[in-house]
Amino acid sequence: MAETGRFTLRRSPDEGPGFAEDIRAGLTAVRKVIPPRYFYDELGSALFDAICRLPEYYVTRAENELLGGYRREIAAALGGVRRLVELGSGSARKTRLLLDELAGPLEYVPVDVDVSMLQRTGHELLVQYPSLTVSALSYDFRRAARAVRSMAAPSGSTSVLFLGSTIGNLDADEATALFRDLRAVLNPGDTVLLGADLRKPKAILEPAYNDALGVTAAFNLNLLQRINRELGGQFDLRSFAHRAFFDDNLSRIEMHLVSLREQTVRIEGLGLEVSFTEGETIHTENSYKYDDEMIGALTGKAGFRIEKKWMDTKGWFAEYLLV
Numbered sequence: 001m002a003e004t005g006r007f008t009l010r011r012s013p014d015e016g017p018g019f020a021e022d023i024r025a026g027l028t029a030v031r032k033v034i035p036p037r038y039f040y041d042e043l044g045s046a047l048f049d050a051i052c053r054l055p056e057y058y059v060t061r062a063e064n065e066l067l068g069g070y071r072r073e074i075a076a077a078l079g080g081v082r083r084l085v086e087l088g089s090g091s092a093r094k095t096r097l098l099l100d101e102l103a104g105p106l107e108y109v110p111v112d113v114d115v116s117m118l119q120r121t122g123h124e125l126l127v128q129y130p131s132l133t134v135s136a137l138s139y140d141f142r143r144a145a146r147a148v149r150s151m152a153a154p155s156g157s158t159s160v161l162f163l164g165s166t167i168g169n170l171d172a173d174e175a176t177a178l179f180r181d182l183r184a185v186l187n188p189g190d191t192v193l194l195g196a197d198l199r200k201p202k203a204i205l206e207p208a209y210n211d212a213l214g215v216t217a218a219f220n221l222n223l224l225q226r227i228n229r230e231l232g233g234q235f236d237l238r239s240f241a242h243r244a245f246f247d248d249n250l251s252r253i254e255m256h257l258v259s260l261r262e263q264t265v266r267i268e269g270l271g272l273e274v275s276f277t278e279g280e281t282i283h284t285e286n287s288y289k290y291d292d293e294m295i296g297a298l299t300g301k302a303g304f305r306i307e308k309k310w311m312d313t314k315g316w317f318a319e320y321l322l323v
């Protein structure tokens, strides 16, 4: 644990399989897959920040507008919160809209896989908010509930923020399991604020994941670059292409890396050769798009009820208050 006054950082003692094991399992599976949390190394997080500024990526703008417009009402609905846990906190840019409104001493508990982002953001927030303490958790957010339970009880209620529709990266069963774990560490009067991207026409959804500048393509291809950097992979990035499309039946954007030719790629650090046929893909991300019924089902099974919902003016994004 690293500690400097109002900032502590705790690293997970048991993260389950690491990058190398997950890459081996994913690239030797019948349908090749890489879990989306591996997007976020230092370069990946910087590319995600750039995505948030793209004209096509409406998600961040819509949630910003919504949190900006309703920040007083939302902060009031969180009650006398004294501990604010944020899953997948990233740069916590939107979180600051709520921090501006929350009075009194507050413990902020950002949870993220990108440790350098936790450090940078944590220190920025301490300068900006003198009554804040930051207890950062470098954890997979699917395993963070136990770490929160082991903390000293706060002097008031706890709220969990899960913004940016990061929930959309989880399948229904994974999402319900995460909410069950959260419920087990929350008390009556505690709340969850869940940001969810809503179902909308393909013509709006698909460009958001296929921007003209190619930043989302770079974000996706960085996974192969990361394998090259960290595991001695020999991926030729020009032999793969980014592909993203909306599957209406499953209500999700799927992101893939497509092999542009038949090829075999050596990954030195794993002692592995991976063969690709032309057109074969590595599935790298799902991003589910929701309606009230879907959110009710995911969270209801875990024992939460939707208490309130706020939307942006276009009705594209929603913030759900779960109790």
Ligand SMILES: C[S@@+](CC[C@H](N)C(=O)[O-])C[C@H]1O[C@@H](n2cnc3c(N)ncnc32)[C@H](O)[C@@H]1O
Residues within 6 Å of the ligand: 036, 037, 040, 045, 048, 060, 087, 088, 089, 090, 091, 092, 094, 111, 112, 113, 114, 139, 140, 141, 142, 163, 164, 165, 166
């Ligand atoms: C889509 S970004 C959203 C960032 C920010 N909350 C926002 O709304 O702009 C997802 C964030 O969650 C983190 N993340 C992704 N998967 C994670 C996981 N399994 N455990 C912990 N953090 C994760 C990433 O590092 C990244 O900061």
